[in-house]
Amino acid sequence: MKKIFTVACALSVILSTTSCATIFTGSKDSITFNTKPEGAKVIFQGVEKCVTPCTTEFQRTLGKRTVEIKKDGFESKEVKLEKNFNAVTLVNLIFGGIIGFGIDLGTGAFLKYDPKTYTVELKQN
Incomplete structure (x- = not known):
């Protein structure tokens, strides 16, 4: 019984201090x-x-x-990379892992870039 309690406590600590978004989505x-x-x-x-x-x-x-998109003979364009909330971060809050949530905040993992593809049409000078 003591062994089960120790394992349960250890698992609880691990879950509450993980940074889920950082681990699962980088x-x-x-x-x-x-x-x-x-x-x-x-x-x-x-x-x-x-x-x-x-x-x-x-x-x-x-x-x-x-980012700046440049090609000789064409006008340069600036593209703002858009971000959205990374829902995996919620796992930290659900399991009470405020430390893990803080790690996700610090690494930027609580956000993700979206869209993942940009197409830019350049105008000739």
Whole structure:
């Protein structure tokens, strides 16, 4: 009986301190960029992430994320990456895991990027 109680207590502590969204959905999202015409650079914080068509990862965060789409001979465009609430985070609240919820907040895992694909039409200069 003592062993069962110990296992139950340990399980309770583990469940209440997990960060479900971080564990189950990670803290990054892959986002696909398409442009018309193809071959544009996707630039984030001054760094080229990829050339379209492409898929690249972005760390989830509370802050706003914007990428710049650039191609020689075409007007540049800024694209704001949209986010939505990650419902997996609710598991922490249901099981009383405020610590886990805090971890999800800190890692940005309580949000997820949505949509996961952006198509941008570039205008010629």
